[in-house]
Structures are given as structure tokens and as C-alpha cells.
Amino acid sequence: MLAFLIRRIGQSLFVILAMAALVFLGVFFIGNPIDVLLAPDADQAERAEAIVRLGLDKPLWQQFFIFLADLARGDLGTSFVHGTSAVGLIFERLPATMELAFVALVLAVVVGIPLGVIAGLKSEGFAGRSIMTGSIVGFSLPNFWFGIMLILFFAVTLQWLPAGGRGPTGSLFGIELSLLNPAGWPNLLMPALTLAIYKVSLVIRLAYSGTREAMLQDYVRFARAKGLSRRRILGVHVLKNILIPIVTVLGLELGSMIAFAVVTESVFAWPGIGKLLIDSIGRLDRPVIVAYLMIVVALFAVINLVVDILYSVLDPRVRLSDTGN
Amino acid sequence: MSAVLEVHDLKAHFFTRRGVIAAVDGVDFSLERGEVMGLVGESGSGKTVTGLSILGLIDPPGRIVAGSIRLAGQELVGASEEEWRMIRGRKVAMIFQDPMMTLNPVLRIDTQMMEAILAHEAIPQEAARQRCRDALGRVGIPSPNERLSAYPHQFSGGMRQRVAIAIALLNNPELIIADEPTTALDVTIQAQIVAQVQKLAAEMGTAVVWVTHDLAVVSGLADKLAVMYAGRIVEEGPTADVLNRPMHPYTLGLLNSLPVRNPRGRPLNQIPGAAPSLLALPPGCPFAPRCIRAVDICRQVAPAETDAGNARRLRCYNPLPAAEAA
Amino acid sequence: MADVSIKGTLPRDQVETPFARFVADYCSSWLAVAALVVVVVLITLSALAPWIAPQNPYDLTQLSIFDNMLAPGERSMEGKLYLLGTDDQGRDMLSAMFYGLKLSFFVGIVSTAVALAIGIAAGITAAYFGGRIDTVIMRFVDLQLSFPAILIALILLALLGKGVDKVIIALVAVQWAYYARTIRGGALVERQREYIDAARNLALPSHRIIFRHLLPNCLPPLVVVATIQVAHAISLEATLSFLGVGVPITEPSLGLLISNGYKYILSGKYWISVYPGLLLLLTILAINLVGDRLRDLLNPRLKA
Numbered sequence: 001m002l003a004f005l006i007r008r009i010g011q012s013l014f015v016i017l018a019m020a021a022l023v024f025l026g027v028f029f030i031g032n033p034i035d036v037l038l039a040p041d042a043d044q045a046e047r048a049e050a051i052v053r054l055g056l057d058k059p060l061w062q063q064f065f066i067f068l069a070d071l072a073r074g075d076l077g078t079s080f081v082h083g084t085s086a087v088g089l090i091f092e093r094l095p096a097t098m099e100l101a102f103v104a105l106v107l108a109v110v111v112g113i114p115l116g117v118i119a120g121l122k123s124e125g126f127a128g129r130s131i132m133t134g135s136i137v138g139f140s141l142p143n144f145w146f147g148i149m150l151i152l153f154f155a156v157t158l159q160w161l162p163a164g165g166r167g168p169t170g171s172l173f174g175i176e177l178s179l180l181n182p183a184g185w186p187n188l189l190m191p192a193l194t195l196a197i198y199k200v201s202l203v204i205r206l207a208y209s210g211t212r213e214a215m216l217q218d219y220v221r222f223a224r225a226k227g228l229s230r231r232r233i234l235g236v237h238v239l240k241n242i243l244i245p246i247v248t249v250l251g252l253e254l255g256s257m258i259a260f261a262v263v264t265e266s267v268f269a270w271p272g273i274g275k276l277l278i279d280s281i282g283r284l285d286r287p288v289i290v291a292y293l294m295i296v297v298a299l300f301a302v303i304n305l306v307v308d309i310l311y312s313v314l315d316p317r318v319r320l321s322d323t324g325n
Numbered sequence: 326m327s328a329v330l331e332v333h334d335l336k337a338h339f340f341t342r343r344g345v346i347a348a349v350d351g352v353d354f355s356l357e358r359g360e361v362m363g364l365v366g367e368s369g370s371g372k373t374v375t376g377l378s379i380l381g382l383i384d385p386p387g388r389i390v391a392g393s394i395r396l397a398g399q400e401l402v403g404a405s406e407e408e409w410r411m412i413r414g415r416k417v418a419m420i421f422q423d424p425m426m427t428l429n430p431v432l433r434i435d436t437q438m439m440e441a442i443l444a445h446e447a448i449p450q451e452a453a454r455q456r457c458r459d460a461l462g463r464v465g466i467p468s469p470n471e472r473l474s475a476y477p478h479q480f481s482g483g484m485r486q487r488v489a490i491a492i493a494l495l496n497n498p499e500l501i502i503a504d505e506p507t508t509a510l511d512v513t514i515q516a517q518i519v520a521q522v523q524k525l526a527a528e529m530g531t532a533v534v535w536v537t538h539d540l541a542v543v544s545g546l547a548d549k550l551a552v553m554y555a556g557r558i559v560e561e562g563p564t565a566d567v568l569n570r571p572m573h574p575y576t577l578g579l580l581n582s583l584p585v586r587n588p589r590g591r592p593l594n595q596i597p598g599a600a601p602s603l604l605a606l607p608p609g610c611p612f613a614p615r616c617i618r619a620v621d622i623c624r625q626v627a628p629a630e631t632d633a634g635n636a637r638r639l640r641c642y643n644p645l646p647a648a649e650a651a
Numbered sequence: 652m653a654d655v656s657i658k659g660t661l662p663r664d665q666v667e668t669p670f671a672r673f674v675a676d677y678c679s680s681w682l683a684v685a686a687l688v689v690v691v692v693l694i695t696l697s698a699l700a701p702w703i704a705p706q707n708p709y710d711l712t713q714l715s716i717f718d719n720m721l722a723p724g725e726r727s728m729e730g731k732l733y734l735l736g737t738d739d740q741g742r743d744m745l746s747a748m749f750y751g752l753k754l755s756f757f758v759g760i761v762s763t764a765v766a767l768a769i770g771i772a773a774g775i776t777a778a779y780f781g782g783r784i785d786t787v788i789m790r791f792v793d794l795q796l797s798f799p800a801i802l803i804a805l806i807l808l809a810l811l812g813k814g815v816d817k818v819i820i821a822l823v824a825v826q827w828a829y830y831a832r833t834i835r836g837g838a839l840v841e842r843q844r845e846y847i848d849a850a851r852n853l854a855l856p857s858h859r860i861i862f863r864h865l866l867p868n869c870l871p872p873l874v875v876v877a878t879i880q881v882a883h884a885i886s887l888e889a890t891l892s893f894l895g896v897g898v899p900i901t902e903p904s905l906g907l908l909i910s911n912g913y914k915y916i917l918s919g920k921y922w923i924s925v926y927p928g929l930l931l932l933l934t935i936l937a938i939n940l941v942g943d944r945l946r947d948l949l950n951p952r953l954k955a
Contacts, residue, residue: 145889263893
């Protein structure tokens with residue numbers, strides 16, 4: 001277990017390092033680093049001063065190590081637009097995005113698993129076919145357009161829900177969360193649903209094929225021969241087996257949800273890191289972009305590690321020391 | 326009536342897109358308390374479907390279309406799903422072919438054992454656990470207490486089949502259906518499992534239907550044999566009688582294809598042809614196209630079951646004379 | 652005896668080529684047939700856009716600002732009918748959608764084709780040569796695939812700037828790794844087969860073995876992935892354009908049209924977003940349904 005953890009953390013660090021190198025090269029070679037790191041309206045003296053201050057007169061490898069050292073200290077520069085620490089900005093907005101992704105994940109599981117299991121049990125029937133066709137529609141829905149349609153219907157036409165913004169939040173250990181304040185729930189609903197819709201379809205697919213496969217297995221037949229109730233067979237024998245791929249895939253998809261929050265947050269003016277990224281791209285606020293990338297990469301690495309551990313908890317056949325070749 | 330199980334004119338058909346498959350097409354037999362019957366036949370003869378029918382485990386597109394299954398006097402055909410559920414595991418238990426597949430890989434052994442008890446009785450967890458421990462000990466699993474909290478992949482194939490047998494015996498059923506429980510195991514393990522089941526069934530008075538394609542396995546185990554072909558029992562009788570003096574040409578064919586019965590150096594006897602497609606059964610006796618003794622009537626009308634004396638029954642117009650078997 | 656056993660078998664079907672059989676299997680699902688028809692019709696319509704669209708939405712001289720924001724079915728002052736209304740520039744929505752669809756298909760198909768070529772080259776190279784080459788290529792593929800496509804495309808476009816060509820570059824960059832992995836997986840299995848050994852024993856040149864023997868046998872899964880990836884690429888292009896990093900405002904794609912209409916959604920001017928979105932959904936859905944059917948047919952495990 002410990003050996004596994006050490007190796008996995010080593011792998012994660014390697015990925016972060018590789019990404020740091022890519023980001024470093026991207027930022028420092030594509031476009032003049034001074035243009036990248038300095039406000040566009042800087043004058044000649046400022047430029048010269050910046051070249052020395054930023055250490056751009058030093059050789060490349062030295063610059064890279066300085067970048068890494070800054071990275072390790074959590075210092076990725078100051079936002080041109082906000083005038084505050086780029087890393088600080090990201091962390092300030094991170095809870096909003098994580099909350100959105102978390103609620104969407106819960107929605108995907110709560111809606112997707114029952115539908116997928118039903119479809120898997122009745123794959124030839126009308127219900128099964130409808131659910132599976134519906135899941136293809138869910139896959140095909142352009143995410144941002146679905147969000148706009150929700151706004152059009154629930155906010156503009158029916159006026160039941162607010163069209164955007166985060167609404168009131170509650171505070172826990174200084175972190176602002178909509179979930180803690182029921183008045184903020186209406187604001188959370190449509191963005192979470194928009195972010196969830198693709199994953200709901202994905203979970204339906206996984207649960208469907210898993211259920212179909214499991215129901216043909218001898219252990220289900222044996223469970224029936226033991227006289228177990230249908231509820232117990234589905235709820236324990238089948239569910240525990242189909243959860244393995246679902247948890248694995250969903251865990252990995254959590255990363256893509258955080259990335260896709262860029263779209264959802266733009267549609268619903270949700271003040272998370274995705275909206276921050278888009279705004280920063282629009283305003284060429286490069287330090288924030290770099291900070292976003294590095295933090296998201298680190299986040300993905302952590303998520304992957306947690307998924308691996310969860311996976312071994314769920315599937316007793318997998319020993320942690322055997323995974324991750 | 327002391328019969329534990331009476332099956333009468335049982336028909337289980339599968340309604341597929343390509344047509345109706347009469348997997349079981351009129352099967353009769355009965356079992357006394359503690360009696361062991363070998364149900365023998367090739368793949369596709371309907372022996373497994375017969376076994377599954379007795380537990381009500383035939384799934385669509387298949388279903389029981391006619392006949393009666395009486396378990397200790399209770400009619401099961403037409404029972405509701407809940408009634409079936411109460412029968413399964415409590416009065417009739419089943420052991421399957423592949424022990425690698427019958428235990429759920431992600432659940433611990435104790436979970437899978439205790440649920441079999443708790444599905445039928447509301448007893449305290451600890452009492453259920455104790456019973457599981459005893460059951461594991463009875464089937465010869467060393468240190469049952471520790472093994473209870475293991476996962477299936479930590480057992481060998483033979484050990485898993487013992488666990489499956491222990492689960493089948495947990496509620497003292499009146500009948501066990503064993504569907505080729507030794508086919509997937511090594512020969513030495515096979516013999517152990519056979520002996521184990523025989524001993525336990527005798528001790529507890531449990532009747533057993535042992536489904537197999539292997540006459541050698543059941544010869545020392547079963548009190549009587551029923552030979553199935555194309556959905557019907559073609560010959561039935563006490564094990565020794567059937568083996569020593571087969572009357573149906575198909576039974577003889579099965580016996581002659583056993584390696585041990587052939588003199589060294591002579592090629593094995595085979596039954597010519599292959600088992601017929603149940604979708605396109607020839608008229609008359611389904612075995613007629615492969616039968617060396619077929620006469621005209623065999624190809625026109627299927628033979629009815631006749632009493633051949635000595636507790637033997639037969640479906641054949643032209644049975645073997647006694648001398649043939651020697 | 653012999654004649655009896657023949658009677659027992661089913662009558663022989665008329666001789667079918669595998670392709671005819673495949674077509675027949677495909678057609679057994681009416682939904683899949685309908686989806687294929689929709690895809691063909693949409694591609695035809697988009698190809699004919701310059702001739703059938705009432706207006707050239709890219710030609711600013713044809714636009715009249717006085718006709719802006721007309722609701723569907725309204726007429727301009729000269730009496731021109733706008734079936735689906737106009738946008739804030741006075742563009743006829745119907746024409747803009749034809750042209751937008753054309754752009755979507757163009758971007759989707761071109762990027763998929765280029766990515767396919769790169770992916771096949773990388774995947775086959777990795778599988779055929781193995782060893783260190785394989786490790787390097789696949790490490791890179793794995794690293795890339797561990798990041799969401801949208802993020803990679805977004806950052807690339809942030810660096811490259813707007814433009815149809817740049818969108819295609821970004822889409823190629825995010826897609827090629829899927830193909831590389833798919834084809835490597837297939838090729839590794841095929842490489843073990845005896846016919847490759849046989850071809851090697853004949854001392855055939857590498858490229859001949861790869862293109863005449865390995866590649867054709869790896870194609871089925873690739874066809875499925877490529878079909879679904881076209882839909883994916885179209886969706887991703889729309890998303891990037893919506894986010895404002897995709898195509899330029901002068902050549903609106905479906906995504907940009909929706910984005911444009913988003914500004915007016917709160918004032919109830921629904922048509923600028925709704926209709927292009929419906930067309931986009933229909934396009935992606937139809938391609939996905941075709942891909943889904945192909946997957947079912949080409950996946951031997953599901954055939955049974």
C-alpha cells in the first residue's frame with residue numbers, strides 16, 4: 001500500500017512536472033515573454049526593468065528552475081486585471097466550481113444509475129429502448145445550448161429560476177457554498193443540471209452495459225437460486241459489480257467536469273474558475289491562465305490518485321501494489 | 326405419498342425469433358427422500374433446463390408451458406414469483422457448473438452465505454454466522470472462521486465449489502439440483518466433491534438431481550439414472566440395471582463411448598451424427614436418424630413411454646435385447 | 652441416413668456478400684436508417700448552401716441593418732420573407748444556418764480526416780515497431796488523453812487566436828491521440844496473428860505489411876471512433892465559438908450564432924439561439940445514432 005502510494009505520487013509529480021515544462025515552453029516561446037507577462041501598455045523602461053526582474057537575461061534552464069521554484073512556493077505572478085496574486089484568485093473561485101462539479105456528479109449518479117439499471121433489465125422493452133435513445137440525445141446535446149434553453153424556459157418564460165449568478169451562499173470554515181444556504185439552491189440547479197447532462201448519459205450507458213452483463217452471470221443465477229429477493233440481487237450483487245467501472249470512469253470524468261465548467265459557468269455567469277479562465281483569456285491575463293493550468297493539473301493528479309484508491313476498495317481482486325503497472 | 330419431488334409431463338419451451346425451441350418436452354420422474362438421481366444427456370438435451378425449471382429459473386424467452394412440478398405435495402407450476410422465492414434456497418437448492426462464476430467476486434463469503442439464511446429466516450446475525458461457520462466446516466474447509474471473511478478469489482476452484490455446496494446445504498433443503506458441479510474441476514477434486522455430496526445427502530436425507538453428461542461420475546453416486554435426449558427422458562431405471570443392461574440404443578451409445586469400456590487399441594465407439602437441432606426435429610423418434618436399430622415406425626411417430634418392468638421406463642419401439650449389452 | 656440428416660438442416664440462404672449482410676443488419680433498425688438519411692440530407696443541404704440559401708450571410712452588402720431582429724415569419728420593408736427571422740445584424744437566420752452548418756461539417760470532417768491520418772501513422776508506428784518508439788508515443792498519447800479535450804483546445808486557441816484554420820488545428824490536436832490509441836490497440840492484437848508472420852516470412856517490405864495487411868484489419872473500430880469523433884468535433888467547434896475563441900464573427904458557425912442569440916435571450920428574442928441550436932443538435936444526434944449503430948454491428952462481443 002505504502003509502496004503503491006509512493007509510486008503513484010511519484011507518477012503524479014512527473015505529470016505535473018511535464019505539464020509545468022509544457023506551460024513554461026508555451027508561455028515563454030509562443031509569443032514574446034515580455035508581451036506575455038507584462039501589461040500591453042508598458043513602456044520601454046518598464047520592459048528593460050522587467051527583463052532583469054524576471055530573469056529573462058539568464059539562460060533557459062535557469063529560467064525554468066526559477067519558474068519551478070516559484071511554482072513550488074505557490075507564486076505564479078500577479079493578475080494584470082485584478083492586481084492580486086493569480087494563485088489566490090484561482091483558490092478564491094475554486095469552491096464555486098468544485099461545488100458545481102460535485103452537485104453535477106451526484107445528479108449524474110442519482111439519475112443515471114437507476115435509469116441505466118432499468119434499461120439494462122429491460123433492454124428489449126420500450127422503457128429500455130427509450131432510455132438508451134434518450135442517453136444518445138443527452139450525449140448529443142450541445143452543452144451550452146442546453147443551458148441557454150434552460151434559461152429560456154425556466155428563467156425567461158416561466159420565471160421560476162434565476163437566469164444566472166451564484167445567489168446567496170452559506171459559509172463553512174471561510175468557504176462560501178451555495179449548498180449551505182437554501183436560498184442559493186435555485187441558482188445552483190440549472191448550472192448543475194447543464195453540467196450533469198452529459199455525465200448522466202455516460203452513467204446510463206455504463207450502468208446499462210454493466211447490468212446486462214451482470215444479469216447473465218452465474219452469480220446472479222446462483223443468488224436467485226438462494227432465494228434472494230430481486231431487490232437484494234439488484235441492490236447488492238449487481239450494483240456492487242457495476243459500481244466498479246462507474247466509479248472509475250466518473251472519478252476520471254470529475255476532471256473533465258471541472259474543465260467543462262468553463263462552458264457552464266460562462267452560460268450562467270457562475271463565478272468559478274472556468275469563468276475566470278474565459279475572462280482571463282479574453283483580457284490576455286496570462287498569469288491567471290498559467291495559474292489555472294497548473295492548479296487544474298495538480299487537481300487532476302489528486303483526483304486520479306483518489307480514484308485508484310477507491311477502485312481497489314471496491315474491487316477486492318485488485319491489490320494496490322498490482323496496479324499502475 | 327413419500328415422494329419429495331414429482332415431475333409430470335413437464336414442458337419448457339423457448340420462444341425465439343427463429344422459432345420455438347422445445348428444450349424440455351414432456352418429462353416425468355419422481356424422487357424419494359434422500360434419493361439421488363443422475364440426469365444424463367448430451368449438451369442441448371434439456372437436462373439443465375429441466376433442473377432450472379424445478380427452481381423456476383427459466384427466463385424469457387423461455388417458460389414452462391405445461392406439466393406439473395410437485396415438491397412435497399406443493400404444486401410449483403403457476404406459483405407466484407414470491408412463492409418461488411420462498412422455495413428457492415430453502416426447499417430446493419442448486420449448485421452450478423463453474424465455481425469460478427457462481428460466487429460474486431466483489432462480495433465476501435460471509436455476506437454471500439448469511440444472505441442465503443436471512444432471505445428465509447429472521448434470525449440474529451451472530452446465529453446466522455455460526456451456522457455458516459458450521460456449514461463450511463461440514464464441507465471440509467479448514468479454519469472456517471477466517472475463511473468466512475475472505476473473498477472468492479482467495480479460494481481455489483475446488484474450495485469454491487465446496488463453499489457453493491455449503492451454501493446449498495445451509496437451510497437443510499429437501500432437494501438439491503447439482504448441474505454438472507464437477508465438470509470444471511480436476512479429476513481428483515471431482516471425486517472428493519462427489520463423495521462429499523453423497524455423504525451429506527445421506528446424512529441429511531436430502532434428495533439430489535445430479536445433472537451431467539458424464540456417466541462415469543454418476544455411476545457410483547446415483548440410485549437411479551434418467552437418460553435425456555432432445556427434451557425427453559428416453560430411458561430410466563436403477564443405476565446398476567441401466568448401466569449393465571441398457572435397453573435404449575442411445576444409452577448403449579453413451580456407454581460405448583466411455584473410454585474405460587473399450588478394449589485397448591480399439592477405436593472408441595461413437596454415436597453417428599450429431600444431436601438434432603431442436604428447431605427442426607424430425608418427425609417420429611428424435612434419435613431415429615442416428616439409430617442403428619431404427620425401423621420404419623421410428624421415423625413416423627414418436628414412441629410413447631412404456632413400463633419395462635423392474636422400475637424401468639423406456640421410449641423405444643425396438644429396444645435392445647438383454648444379450649446386446651454384454 | 653445421409654438424406655435424413657440433410658433434411659434436418661435449415662434450407663441454405665441465397666449467397667450473401669459480407670457487405671450486403673452488413674447493410675441488411677444496419678437497416679434492421681429504422682432509427683439508424685432515419686439517422687443516416689438525416690446525415691445525408693444535412694450534408695447535401697450544407698454543400699448546396701450557396702445556391703439554396705436566400706441570402707449570403709457573409710456578404711455584408713446583402714445585409715440590411717433595418718431588418719435586424721425580425722421575428723420568424725416577418726417580412727422586411729421590401730416584402731422579403733424571413734422564415735426563421737433575422738439576427739442583430741439583419742442576417743436571415745435560415746441562410747446563416749445553412750452556411751453555419753456548412754462550416755460545421757467542413758471543420759468536423761477536415762479535422763477528423765487530418766487527425767485520423769496523424770493518429771493512424773502514430774498508432775501503427777508504435778504498434779509495429781514497439782519498444783522505445785512505442786513507449787514514447789504512447790506516453791505522450793496517455794498524457795494528452797488525461798486532459799479534457801475542451802481544455803487543450805481552449806488553451807491552444809488562446810495562444811493561436813481566432814480563425815477557421817486555427818480551430819481545425821486545435822481540433823486535430825485534441826483528436827489524434829484517440830485514433831493513435833485505438834489503432835495501436837487493434838494493431839497489437841493483429842500483429843500477433845499468423846498472417847502477419849506469414850507476410851514477414853515472405854520478406855514483404857514493412858510498409859506493404861502495414862498498409863495491405865495490418866491497417867485493413869484494424870479499420871472497424873476506427874470507423875466507429877471516427878464517426879463519433881466527427882460529431883464530437885462539430886460539438887467542440889460550436890462550444891469554442893460560443894466561448895469566443897473559435898471562428899471569427901464574420902463567418903458565423905452554428906455555435907457563434909447561438910452565442911450571438913444568447914445576448915438577446917433575456918429579452919425573449921429566442922429564435923437566434925433556438926433554431927441554430929436545434930439544427931446543431933439534429934446534426935450531432937444523427938451522426939451519433941449512425942455511429943452507435945455501427946458500433947453495435949462491428950463489435951463482435953455484442954453480436955452473439
